Amino acid sequence: MQRLVTTPNIDDQDGFYAELLAVHEGLDAAQSASLNARLILLLANHIGDRAALSAALREAMRSAVD
Amino acid sequence: MTRIFETPLYPYARAADQDAAAPVRHPVVVAGAGPVGLVAAIDLAQRGVPVVVLDENDRVSFGSRAICFAKRTLEILDRLGCGEEAVTRGVTWNTGRVFKGETEIYSFDLLPEEGHRRPAFVNLQQYTLEEILVRRLRDLAEAGAPVQLRGANSISAVGAHHDHVRLEVDTPEGPYSLQAGWLVACDGAGSPVRRMLGLDFPGRGFEDCFLIADVAMHSDLSTERRFWFDPPFNRGQSALLHRQPEGIWRIDLQIGPDIDREAEKAPERVIPRIRSMLGEEARFTLDWVSIYSFQCRRMERFRHGRVIFAGDAAHQVSPFGARGANSGIQDADNLGWKLAAVIAGGSERLLDSYNWERVLAADENILASTRSTDFISPRSAASRAFRDAVLDLAARHEFARPMVNSGRLSVPCIYDDGPLNGTDARGLPARTRPGAPACDAALDRKQGGGWLLDRLGGGFCLLAIDVDMPEENDLPAVRLTAKGAPTLAERWLGKADGAIYLIRPDQHIAARWTSWDGPAVAAALARAEARG
Numbered sequence: 228m229q230r231l232v233t234t235p236n237i238d239d240q241d242g243f244y245a246e247l248l249a250v251h252e253g254l255d256a257a258q259s260a261s262l263n264a265r266l267i268l269l270l271a272n273h274i275g276d277r278a279a280l281s282a283a284l285r286e287a288m289r290s291a292v293d
Numbered sequence: 294m295t296r297i298f299e300t301p302l303y304p305y306a307r308a309a310d311q312d313a314a315a316p317v318r319h320p321v322v323v324a325g326a327g328p329v330g331l332v333a334a335i336d337l338a339q340r341g342v343p344v345v346v347l348d349e350n351d352r353v354s355f356g357s358r359a360i361c362f363a364k365r366t367l368e369i370l371d372r373l374g375c376g377e378e379a380v381t382r383g384v385t386w387n388t389g390r391v392f393k394g395e396t397e398i399y400s401f402d403l404l405p406e407e408g409h410r411r412p413a414f415v416n417l418q419q420y421t422l423e424e425i426l427v428r429r430l431r432d433l434a435e436a437g438a439p440v441q442l443r444g445a446n447s448i449s450a451v452g453a454h455h456d457h458v459r460l461e462v463d464t465p466e467g468p469y470s471l472q473a474g475w476l477v478a479c480d481g482a483g484s485p486v487r488r489m490l491g492l493d494f495p496g497r498g499f500e501d502c503f504l505i506a507d508v509a510m511h512s513d514l515s516t517e518r519r520f521w522f523d524p525p526f527n528r529g530q531s532a533l534l535h536r537q538p539e540g541i542w543r544i545d546l547q548i549g550p551d552i553d554r555e556a557e558k559a560p561e562r563v564i565p566r567i568r569s570m571l572g573e574e575a576r577f578t579l580d581w582v583s584i585y586s587f588q589c590r591r592m593e594r595f596r597h598g599r600v601i602f603a604g605d606a607a608h609q610v611s612p613f614g615a616r617g618a619n620s621g622i623q624d625a626d627n628l629g630w631k632l633a634a635v636i637a638g639g640s641e642r643l644l645d646s647y648n649w650e651r652v653l654a655a656d657e658n659i660l661a662s663t664r665s666t667d668f669i670s671p672r673s674a675a676s677r678a679f680r681d682a683v684l685d686l687a688a689r690h691e692f693a694r695p696m697v698n699s700g701r702l703s704v705p706c707i708y709d710d711g712p713l714n715g716t717d718a719r720g721l722p723a724r725t726r727p728g729a730p731a732c733d734a735a736l737d738r739k740q741g742g743g744w745l746l747d748r749l750g751g752g753f754c755l756l757a758i759d760v761d762m763p764e765e766n767d768l769p770a771v772r773l774t775a776k777g778a779p780t781l782a783e784r785w786l787g788k789a790d791g792a793i794y795l796i797r798p799d800q801h802i803a804a805r806w807t808s809w810d811g812p813a814v815a816a817a818l819a820r821a822e823a824r825g
Contacts, residue, residue: 263678269686
């Protein structure tokens, strides 16, 4: 099992961030939510590591309740 | 035409108990003659335990209700002498297809391997199964088994005592009293016995309503389970189509929350819905219609002193996955031999193991059915977004297809870490580990042919595969060889050269070894009988 990577791990951070925003361009809230859902599922399957996925969910949850 | 569920199958008849001066005591009374109560009664009767079944009705249930009976249930029915009839009268299926709109996005084969006597599922109307079971019960009674089925006998009061249960029973000729050594309550989700004892049934209900209809029609459609998300004939909702015997089809349409149930049940509302599903040219007649919303609930404990709950009386699930009747019948299968052993002087802790094992099974079923329900009927904007994303992706990507959840179909619970489990030996296959139901295998002609499960019988037994075992044993023994029998080797030996299994009367595995060890077998038997 791999630990959740929480140090910088993406080449071209700014480019990725801009690409992420670009796919949401022109979408309303519901369409964005659908896109995000598809994106999460695609990424989750790519990661595969069940423990890493749970760790990511816990981390994401922490911000929601802070 | 007089239908089977319109005919009194066990009409009221005055019992001698009603004229007795003092309440007559019976070792076991079963409340309810649905599939679970009848299976419990047949199992007990086959074990020679006197049993009285009380049912407030005098006929099988109205409408099809439960229709999908799983492989494990059929194997239990085999042991009870009615598996063959259930399979012959039912329609067999292994394949499920899932559609989004009009496009098929996923299909599954529930039994992708050979070497099982029984298929993954047969569809059979609940009333047909009940009729088969009532006839089996009657055949046993005629052959001298001490079993009675009393129609129009409605329990009106229950008094729980430390060594018996007192019952007040209403009949068309007035009330009478009975004493039961043990009361097995199989009286359904609304269990009057549970209510009379003031016991809770915690859980949750779901808001969405479903229209369930059985229609009679001719169709060339293959015998498969078909499930739609967002079909053109029921936009934004789900639909299910299933074949039953005798040209009857089950249709299940999600119709949403906050509906007028009576209005939706009217034929002038139902027929157009079904017509839009089946097409303008379809010729069909309505057989049975009901509207339901479902619940997932479980009693905290299934045993309360001398009252034992089984089936829907103890736990309730949503119908997606066919886990209601199947798990109820598996409850009865788990309970029968234990109750018979206790009545014969065995340890009452066996009944606590019933609670442990079947609570585990109920929780597994409730979890599976709740997850299916959350997928079919999303409860929030976020859960709907993810559900729709899965359906969307499933059309294009293989990874999302197994996430599509139109019901995870009933499989038996494995009692991992159960209180009756004994030794496990390293290297043997996971599927036949202690706590698992015995896995069937075809036996070749050299070993007499037939099926493994039919050899195991209904008591404790030892199964020895390519291992020497003393000729003289306290237990019946089945000796087989896996040489030239690859399925038997794969399912029961794995990489080992040989194995000995101790198998319980309900055909679950108690313990296993790779060589004979007399004292260890005796210790495992003691543990499996809750003497250890």
